[in-house]
Amino acid sequence: MVKDQEYLRNKASYCLDLAKKLGATSASVSVGHSISESVSFRNKVLDESNRSDNLGVSITTYIDKKKSSISSSNLLDENIKTLIEKCIETTKITPEDEFNGLPDKNLLANKIKDLDLYDESHIENDKKIEYLKELETATSDNDKIVNTESGFTENKSNFILASSDGFCEGYKTSSFTASCVAVAKDDKSMERDYDYTSKCFLSDIKSSSHLAKETREKTIKKLSPKKIGSEKINIIFDKRIASSLLSAFAGAISGSAIARGTSFLKDKLGEQVFSQNINIIDQPDILKGLGSRPFDSEGVKTETLKLVEKGQLKSYLVDTYNGKKLNLKSNGRCGGTSNLFFENGELSFDELLKSNSKMIYVTETIGHGTNLVTGDYSVGAAGFLIENGEFKYPINEFTIAGNFKEMFNNLTLANDLEFQFSTNSPTAMVEGMVVAGK
Amino acid sequence: MSNFFEKTDLTRKDAENIISETLNKCDDGELYLEDSKSENILLDDNKIKSSSYSSDLGFGFRAISGEIVAYSHSNEISKDSLNQSSKNLQSTLKSSKGTYNHEIPKTNKNFYNDINPIEEKDLNSKLEVLNKVNNYLRSKDSNVKQVTSSFSGEQKSIEIIRLGGQSITDVRPLVRFNVSVMLEKNGRKETGVYGIGGRQSYDSYLDNENWKNVCDEAYRIASVNLESKPAPAGEMKVVLGPGWPAILIHEAIGHGLEGDFNRKKTSAFHDLMGQRVASEGVTIVDDGTIDKRRGSLTIDDEGTPTERTVLIENGILKNFMQDRLNARLMKTKSTGNGRRESYKHVVLPRMRNTMMLSGKNTQDEMISSVDKGIFAVSFGGGQVDITSGKFVFNCTEAYEIIDGKIGSPIKGATLIGDGPSILKEVSMVGNDMMLDPGIGTCGKAGQGVPVGVAQPSILIDKMTVGGTKL
Numbered sequence: 001m002v003k004d005q006e007y008l009r010n011k012a013s014y015c016l017d018l019a020k021k022l023g024a025t026s027a028s029v030s031v032g033h034s035i036s037e038s039v040s041f042r043n044k045v046l047d048e049s050n051r052s053d054n055l056g057v058s059i060t061t062y063i064d065k066k067k068s069s070i071s072s073s074n075l076l077d078e079n080i081k082t083l084i085e086k087c088i089e090t091t092k093i094t095p096e097d098e099f100n101g102l103p104d105k106n107l108l109a110n111k112i113k114d115l116d117l118y119d120e121s122h123i124e125n126d127k128k129i130e131y132l133k134e135l136e137t138a139t140s141d142n143d144k145i146v147n148t149e150s151g152f153t154e155n156k157s158n159f160i161l162a163s164s165d166g167f168c169e170g171y172k173t174s175s176f177t178a179s180c181v182a183v184a185k186d187d188k189s190m191e192r193d194y195d196y197t198s199k200c201f202l203s204d205i206k207s208s209s210h211l212a213k214e215t216r217e218k219t220i221k222k223l224s225p226k227k228i229g230s231e232k233i234n235i236i237f238d239k240r241i242a243s244s245l246l247s248a249f250a251g252a253i254s255g256s257a258i259a260r261g262t263s264f265l266k267d268k269l270g271e272q273v274f275s276q277n278i279n280i281i282d283q284p285d286i287l288k289g290l291g292s293r294p295f296d297s298e299g300v301k302t303e304t305l306k307l308v309e310k311g312q313l314k315s316y317l318v319d320t321y322n323g324k325k326l327n328l329k330s331n332g333r334c335g336g337t338s339n340l341f342f343e344n345g346e347l348s349f350d351e352l353l354k355s356n357s358k359m360i361y362v363t364e365t366i367g368h369g370t371n372l373v374t375g376d377y378s379v380g381a382a383g384f385l386i387e388n389g390e391f392k393y394p395i396n397e398f399t400i401a402g403n404f405k406e407m408f409n410n411l412t413l414a415n416d417l418e419f420q421f422s423t424n425s426p427t428a429m430v431e432g433m434v435v436a437g438k
Numbered sequence: 439m440s441n442f443f444e445k446t447d448l449t450r451k452d453a454e455n456i457i458s459e460t461l462n463k464c465d466d467g468e469l470y471l472e473d474s475k476s477e478n479i480l481l482d483d484n485k486i487k488s489s490s491y492s493s494d495l496g497f498g499f500r501a502i503s504g505e506i507v508a509y510s511h512s513n514e515i516s517k518d519s520l521n522q523s524s525k526n527l528q529s530t531l532k533s534s535k536g537t538y539n540h541e542i543p544k545t546n547k548n549f550y551n552d553i554n555p556i557e558e559k560d561l562n563s564k565l566e567v568l569n570k571v572n573n574y575l576r577s578k579d580s581n582v583k584q585v586t587s588s589f590s591g592e593q594k595s596i597e598i599i600r601l602g603g604q605s606i607t608d609v610r611p612l613v614r615f616n617v618s619v620m621l622e623k624n625g626r627k628e629t630g631v632y633g634i635g636g637r638q639s640y641d642s643y644l645d646n647e648n649w650k651n652v653c654d655e656a657y658r659i660a661s662v663n664l665e666s667k668p669a670p671a672g673e674m675k676v677v678l679g680p681g682w683p684a685i686l687i688h689e690a691i692g693h694g695l696e697g698d699f700n701r702k703k704t705s706a707f708h709d710l711m712g713q714r715v716a717s718e719g720v721t722i723v724d725d726g727t728i729d730k731r732r733g734s735l736t737i738d739d740e741g742t743p744t745e746r747t748v749l750i751e752n753g754i755l756k757n758f759m760q761d762r763l764n765a766r767l768m769k770t771k772s773t774g775n776g777r778r779e780s781y782k783h784v785v786l787p788r789m790r791n792t793m794m795l796s797g798k799n800t801q802d803e804m805i806s807s808v809d810k811g812i813f814a815v816s817f818g819g820g821q822v823d824i825t826s827g828k829f830v831f832n833c834t835e836a837y838e839i840i841d842g843k844i845g846s847p848i849k850g851a852t853l854i855g856d857g858p859s860i861l862k863e864v865s866m867v868g869n870d871m872m873l874d875p876g877i878g879t880c881g882k883a884g885q886g887v888p889v890g891v892a893q894p895s896i897l898i899d900k901m902t903v904g905g906t907k908l
Contacts, residue, residue: 039530042702046506049530051523052782053512071492073513076445083493090489093561097485125529147704183704183825190706192825225826230672230908260483260584262620262627367830368819369852369904373620373627376850378669378904380821380830397828399852399904401671436671436854436904 001156003033003055005170008160011075015059016164018081022088024061024164026102028298031057031075032159039125040151041132044140047149049125061087065096099324102298107330108167109295109302116287118156118172119201128152131178131208138212139182144220146190147183152176154202167299175290176202180211182219191222191394193363198421200288218363221384225394228385228437234359235400235433236352236386239416241362242342242425248404249280250337250423252372253307253315255322264375264405265313273313274408277345280308282317284338291339291422295332302332307340341424345413349427352414354389360435361386362400375404398437402430439552439607440473440595442497448517454603460501460524461601465536466762467501467527469599470739471515472781476592477556481568483584489561498781501527502763503534509784538601539766545743549727549734550637552609555591558639564589567649575619575653581664582657583627584620589613591640598741606741611637612732612888614877615649617656623664628849630660631834635876638730659816659835662847669851669905670838675811676853676901677804677839681872682816684893687722688792688880689820690829690857691715695749695757696775696882697764697787699824706827706858707755715755716861719797722750724759726774726790732876733791733890737774740785744774749792750861761787779885789880791890797867801895804866806842812851812903813837813844827857830904852904860898868895 008031019027033055040048057080058071068091070083136148153176160170179196195214197206237245249265257263265273274280284302286292295301298320305315318326319334347355362383369378382396407430414427443450453469461467474494480487496513499520508530510523571587591613598606614635621628632655634648642648678686699705707715716722726735726744735744740762748756760768761776764787777788805813815835822829831853838845871894880889 042505046530048507048509048784049526050508050784051510051526053510053514053519054782055513067488069488069490071490072494074493074495078445079493083491086491090491090561093565094489095486095565097487147702149702190825192704192823232908261622262584262629366821366823366828367832367852367854368821369830369832369850371629371850373629374850378832378850378852378906380828380852380854380904382823382826382828396826397854397856397902399671399830399854399902401850401852401904401906403906434671434906434908436902438673438902 002035002158002172005158005160008033008158008170009168011057012160012162012168014077015057015080015084016162018084019059019061020164022084023063024088025064026062026164027060028102028163029057029059030159030161032157034155034157036153036155037125038151038153039128039132040149041136042149043147044133044136046129059084059087061091062100063091065098065100066091066094067097067100068094099321101320102163102165103300103320103330105165107300109169109299112169112171112294113285115285115289115292115294117200117292119174121202123154123176123202135178135180135208135212138209139180139216142216142220144184144186144223145182145216146185148180150180152178161299163299169295169299174200176205178205178211180215182215184219184223186223188224191219193219193222198290200290222394225382225396228395228398228435230436232432232434234356234429234431236359236361237428237430238361238363239425239427241365242428243421243423244365245428246280246340246342246423246425248370248372250317250340253317255316255318255326257372258316259322259325262373264372268313269316271313272311274308274311275411276311278308278311278411278413279306279343281343282307282337282340286339289339291337293338297335300330300332300334302338305331337423339422341417342413342426344415344417344426347412347414349414349416350389352412352427352429353386355429357388359386361391377402377404377407398435400433400435402433407433439609442471442473442515442597446515448515448520452517453520453599456520456524457599457601460527461538463534463536464501464503464531464538465766466539468740470498470781471597472496472594474592474594474780475554475556476590478588478590479564479568480588481572482586484572486565486568496781499523499527500784501531503531503536505767506531507763507784511782540602542600542604542606542741543743545737548736550611550730553611553639554593555611555613555639556593571617571649571653574650575657578657581621581623582619583622586618588616589640606737608737611639613638613640615652617652619656619660621660621664626664628660628663630656630658630663632656632659633875633877636730636732637734662835663849666847666849668907669848670903670907671905673900673902675808676898677808677811677813678896678898679813679815680868680870680893680895682874682891683814684792684794684874684891685817685820685878686831687794687893688789688889688891689822690855690860691722692789692792693822693824694827694857695759697758697760697768700758701764701768704825710755713755714753715858716750716753717864718753719867720750720753720861720864721795722793723748723795724775724789724792728791731791731873731890732878732888733789735790738776739778740772740776742772742774742776744790747773759787759789761785777887779887783885786882786885788882788887789889791892793892794894796869796871796894799866799868801868801870804868804895804897805839805844807897808839809841811839812848813839814853822857828854829857830854848905854902854904863899864896865899866897870894
């Protein structure tokens with residue numbers, strides 16, 4: 001069982017009291033505990049079991065505008081005392097930073113809404129094994145599938161966040177995740193693909209047969225890929241890749257990137273950065289949402305933000321420190337976005353596929369070719385050639401490149417948004433990207 | 439050396455008894471104890487942004503029977519906690535009947551000193567260097583608009599206790615110094631990053647103004663990129679510079695030669711042992727025994743002494759990299775490549791310092807032989823798909839080559855290629871092998887471990903460059 005709130009609160013107040021006694025003018029502490037149990041399978045037999053028990057504390061102490069922090073997994077009072085002493089000593093000699101400090105008290109969350117993030121259900125390893133057996137048996141139901149690997153993880157966490165300003169809140173969360181990876185082979189090639197499902201509630205995860213079908217079909221579809229030539233062409237991003245456009249956007253509007261001047265979206269507030277019909281929402285209060293949270297990692301209450309409205313940038317992601325630097329109030333985004341999504345576009349998936357006679361449909365990208373300073377984007381990719389709205393054949397070993405500034409302006413969205421993860425996008429098309437191939 | 443049994447109700451004798459009870463019918467397994475201390479000091483935007491210290495303590499208990507691995511870890515070292523883990527392992531391996539493999543070779547060698555880099559220098563002297571770095575770079579050029587610099591240091595103390603009470607220990611220091619600088623000129627922004635590190639103390643950075651070289655290099659890369667043009671797109675010849683670009687070898691070839699992917703037959707190399715996988719003249723080793731290198735280890739995380747493993751000799755595939763589990767199942771010996779990020783992670787076969795050895799050609803010969811291509815001097819991140827063999831890299835410093843001469847710098851080029859075939863496209867191997875500066879971290883299955891790479895300049899006859907200029 002994860003430690004209860006009382007245990008975590010006691011540890012937190014022990015830390016805060018001690019920090020103040022030793023000379024901190026203010027302090028914040030978070031104490032968390034999580035237990036996760038997972039089972040993994042390979043080729044229909046048990047491969048691994050893993051139990052993980054993690055207890056941890058992190059403390060930040062301030063002496064006026066000086067700051068330092070420590071973290072530890074050893075929660076014995078004696079060890080915590082030694083670490084806080086060390087932290088205070090370090091704080092004393094760390095130079096002042098005028099922007100350091102706890103969040104504005106008026107912004108702290110006071111009424112904590114229950115967002116339904118914890119499911120009491122416990123699934124025993126034997127039951128997980130049953131699910132994985134069914135999953136792999138169904139995934140392997142084709143001669144071309146030569147290897148399967150799958151896993152099932154249950155995680156339960158509890159935490160408390162407390163500060164010397166009197167904030168002291170926390171809550172339990174749970175997650176259940178099942179995943180499957182398959183390798184398919186024919187005489188020309190060997191390909192791998194995957195699918196997974198992750199939810200707060202056990203009853204909400206995809207069935208093993210559903211997951212198996214997705215994994216099997218995706219993998220086999222990739223066999224015998226061809227290479228393509230280099231050209232300028234429209235790219236369609238499959239949903240699971242399209243969400244990476246949102247992640248890059250979120251990175252570029254983070255308070256720290258803006259304050260440091262290392263973002264291509266600096267000074268763009270109020271300006272048109274996407275094509276006119278694009279709206280981007282970050283909504284923290286979706287019930288059972290994987291990214292939901294009533295307050296951010298500083299205790300500041302979170303509210304829904306319309307980050308982009310009709311293509312115009314309306315808001316950065318602001319925490320306390322960078323907010324002070326930028327002369328903005330924290331909007332409860334310390335630690336990043338919550339449930340981030342593009343609102344649906346107007347075209348159906350089929351209409352999007354038919355919007356041009358020849359396009360490239362990308363199902364995966366590899367590499368870290370995202371430069372948020374310049375907006376340059378260049379990654380390796382694999383996917384399918386689309387002609388007249390139809391999937392012609394799989395393609396790989398090519399790159400797609402562009403610059404986010406133009407890509408965002410040339411973006412068209414389908415109307416097939418689903419809430420599967422914490423960041424979600426409908427299928428997306430970007431016009432005029434450069435593909436490099438053979 | 440940490441005494442893990444000092445402040446707990448668990449005695450060494452208790453631990454040995456629980457290990458014996460849990461592992462006696464298993465093929466392998468151990469209790470792994472870890473005590474790590476780490477610090478990170480960051481200067482950013484003209485200020486010391488953070489100074490943090492972390493201490494982590496915990497155990498990982500592993501039992502293996504056949505191909506099945508049961509693992510349980512906790513950061514509470516106590517009798518209760520270890521018994522709970524034991525129960526968890528036994529429930530997974532209910533019907534196991536293995537024969538415990540006691541064989542672990544011994545070593546007297548040591549590839550680094552038993553030091554704690556964090557405590558060796560006081561905080562003030564580290565803060566002083568970071569401030570000097572900031573002032574030095576900002577006074578160098580008014581185009582410098584952002585400077586980020588950091589120190590991180592770590593000491594990791596581990597003990598492995600095996601069935602029968604055998605105890606193996608290691609104390610590993612690791613430091614890293616990093617500088618990132620952003621220049622802005624005529625509305626254009628470009629970044630340059632450089633760093634150094636190894637299993638040693640901070641001394642060499644703090645004492646002899648070595649930090650200035652790191653600043654100069656980061657500044658040079660950013661300046662080059664300010665002048666860069668869009669990269670070409672398409673298939674062409676590529677010259678890789680010596681040192682850090684060997685990360686391409688690590689991704690494209692190295693991962694495919696790790697034991698687990700080959701035992702499971704998911705690597706494109708699994709049925710190529712003894713066959714030609716690279717051009718003649720290409721020899722690649724994975725070496726854990728180089729003094730004070732980032733990827734070096736006296737023993738791996740299963741207690742096996744590390745070695746210099748020849749992977750490819752003159753183009754022929756000779757060995758895979760093995761941990762104990764995969765070695766046993768593939769009927770060979772561990773090569774000392776069993777590694778884990780921490781006690782929270784299971785052991786996997788991982789690289790140490792992966793190096794392509796020197797050949798006969800000069801870099802000038804390579805460049806002058808290319809009509810149209812690119813010269814890649816440094817890379818950012820890379821990634822590989824083990825199964826299809828496809829890999830990518832992002833150049834952080836590269837130039838075009840036209841008619842045998844180095845031309846303008848190019849920006850943001852991605853290289854994409856096919857792991858199993860790329861080494862067959864190597865037509866020249868340089869005589870200038872160089873080690874990387876000590877900055878690599880390799881990610882696999884969610885675990886990051888420090889690694890090193892090395893190579894001479896090489897000429898690759900055919901690779902796809904993913905630029906924007908058609």
